[in-house]
Amino acid sequence: MKKSSLCIDKHFIVGDVDDRIYGSFIEHLGRAVYEGIYQPESPFADEQGLREDVIKLINQLNVPLVRYPGGNFVSGYHWEDGVGPKSERPEKIDLAWNVIETNQFGLNEFMDWAKKANTAPMMAVNLGTRGVDDAKNIVEYCNLKGGSYYSDLRKKHGYQDPHDIKLWCLGNEMDGPWQMGHKTAQEYGRLAAEAGRIMKMVDPSIELVACGSSALTMDTFGTWEDTVLSECYDQVEYLSLHQYYGNRDDNTPEFMANTVAMDQFISSVISICDAVKAKKRQKKSINLSFDEWNVWYHSNEQDEKLERWCKAPHQLEDIYNFEDALLVAGMMITMLRHADRVKVACLAQLVNVIAPIMTSDTGAWKQTIYHPFELISNYGRGRVLNTVVNAPVYESIHGDAPYLDSVCTMDEENETLTLFVVNKDLEDSMELTCDLRQFQGYQVKEHIVLAHSDLKAINTEENPNNVAPVKAGNAKVTDGILEAVLCDKSFHVIRLAK
Numbered sequence: 140m141k142k143s144s145l146c147i148d149k150h151f152i153v154g155d156v157d158d159r160i161y162g163s164f165i166e167h168l169g170r171a172v173y174e175g176i177y178q179p180e181s182p183f184a185d186e187q188g189l190r191e192d193v194i195k196l197i198n199q200l201n202v203p204l205v206r207y208p209g210g211n212f213v214s215g216y217h218w219e220d221g222v223g224p225k226s227e228r229p230e231k232i233d234l235a236w237n238v239i240e241t242n243q244f245g246l247n248e249f250m251d252w253a254k255k256a257n258t259a260p261m262m263a264v265n266l267g268t269r270g271v272d273d274a275k276n277i278v279e280y281c282n283l284k285g286g287s288y289y290s291d292l293r294k295k296h297g298y299q300d301p302h303d304i305k306l307w308c309l310g311n312e313m314d315g316p317w318q319m320g321h322k323t324a325q326e327y328g329r330l331a332a333e334a335g336r337i338m339k340m341v342d343p344s345i346e347l348v349a350c351g352s353s354a355l356t357m358d359t360f361g362t363w364e365d366t367v368l369s370e371c372y373d374q375v376e377y378l379s380l381h382q383y384y385g386n387r388d389d390n391t392p393e394f395m396a397n398t399v400a401m402d403q404f405i406s407s408v409i410s411i412c413d414a415v416k417a418k419k420r421q422k423k424s425i426n427l428s429f430d431e432w433n434v435w436y437h438s439n440e441q442d443e444k445l446e447r448w449c450k451a452p453h454q455l456e457d458i459y460n461f462e463d464a465l466l467v468a469g470m471m472i473t474m475l476r477h478a479d480r481v482k483v484a485c486l487a488q489l490v491n492v493i494a495p496i497m498t499s500d501t502g503a504w505k506q507t508i509y510h511p512f513e514l515i516s517n518y519g520r521g522r523v524l525n526t527v528v529n530a531p532v533y534e535s536i537h538g539d540a541p542y543l544d545s546v547c548t549m550d551e552e553n554e555t556l557t558l559f560v561v562n563k564d565l566e567d568s569m570e571l572t573c574d575l576r577q578f579q580g581y582q583v584k585e586h587i588v589l590a591h592s593d594l595k596a597i598n599t600e601e602n603p604n605n606v607a608p609v610k611a612g613n614a615k616v617t618d619g620i621l622e623a624v625l626c627d628k629s630f631h632v633i634r635l636a637k
């Protein structure tokens with residue numbers, strides 16, 4: 140059996156966990172909105188057509204922020220099409236996903252849904268086919284009390300109080316050639332600066348996210364971030380990162396080593412933000428919004444066969460397996476390890492589209508990736524401790540990959556300490572120790588394990604608990620030393636309390 144240890148010190152703190160790191164994403168895409176969160180004809184829908192069974196599962200996930208309405212979709216969207224009387228809303232083509240958008244669900248319905256789902260909005264504006272004026276109008280519609288054309292229009296639509304949306308994305312993936320209105324870094328940086336400046340003239344209390352690269356592998360990565368921030372540094376608070384991984388070659392060790400790549404991605408973006416800060420002799424730091432992350436590849440082939448111009452098709456419906464859940468746990472651990480700079484993150488997406496929650500006409504169920512998200516979102520609050528992982532490593536294309544991904548969070552008020560650990564070893568158990576003598580009187584309250592003998596095991600509507608966590612771990616504290624045996628290919632949540 141391999142041996143490993145974690146080294147923590149309660150005074151060595153990475154940073155406070157910003158709860159918005161447990162955000163997610165709903166795009167007008169596939170069945171995310173229609174049949175996902177909104178389905179008036181469903182027996183599970185409330186009087187507004189919002190699916191209550193889905194809201195129940197979202198509430199368990201504890202998602203404090205949801206990005207909306209896209210994604211690629213937002214780059215061709217006219218938000219005005221989705222407000223006002225439903226009978227007057229136009230059906231339009233959506234060139235991002237080659238479908239028809241009925242506009243029966245829009246901004247105000249999303250805000251109603253967000254309230255019911257106990258979440259806050261992160262609203263994206265269209266900087267693809269539209270620009271500064273549109274960005275100004277939507278902030279006016281959402282955030283001004285009244286007494287102006289767009290704020291009064293909101294009132295006319297039945298919403299007396301402003302929506303008061305605090306966090307806004309300045310477009311989506313503007314570096315991507317697939318994006319409607321794709322721009323060079325220079326073009327986008329200028330536009331983001333001007334749109335951001337004017338949005339803040341309407342409401343100075345908002346925070347803004349500028350688009351970083353769509354992935355670490357983009358040819359323009361690095362220069363994109365540098366140029367964009369050089370233009371709009373003063374106007375924004377965050378720079379975005381997006382990244383999806385896939386096990387296309389069926390090489391699980393390499394797939395699991397993507398946490399190393401993600402860590403390098405985050406560190407590189409932090410370096411660029413700080414380099415621009417230095418060049419500009421700025422006091423303010425730019426933080427990171429990892430506002431699209433997940434595994435995405437299972438549905439790619441199927442989606443290529445989709446016919447154009449249908450409504451709410453089964454699109455991007457990845458069915459996740461057990462190894463995907465392990466990587467999702469590893470990705471969340473990686474972001475937590477950068478809690479000082481990663482302040483916002485969105486699991487892309489939330490329902491039906493590359494999602495932890497799936498729906499049918501007969502119910503809603505949890506995919507494998509639901510479980511690590513639920514566990515870390517619920518227990519990974521408080522402060523992140525600098526967690527030194529002493530574990531054997533294996534070679535990967537990203538360099539040495541440790542067999543363990545781990546992070547520790549501490550909640551001083553509630554006197555709890557939580558260890559999150561993924562054992563990536565596919566064959567062997569791993570012995571784990573951690574010196575907890577600084578944490579006098581702490582004992583293991585629960586040791587939750589997500590494990591399965593089959594890396595490709597999935598959950599289905601008929602068998603939704605095939606991959607599910609159990610309280611079956613053996614962690615114990617003796618004389619201040621935590622000891623546990625972590626079975627091969629597994630995710631662990633070890634909860635300690637005084």
Ligand code: AHR
Nearest residue numbers: 166210211212311312487
């Ligand atoms: O989440 C699916 C798509 O992935 C989003 O629309 C886009 O931003 C990204 O490329």
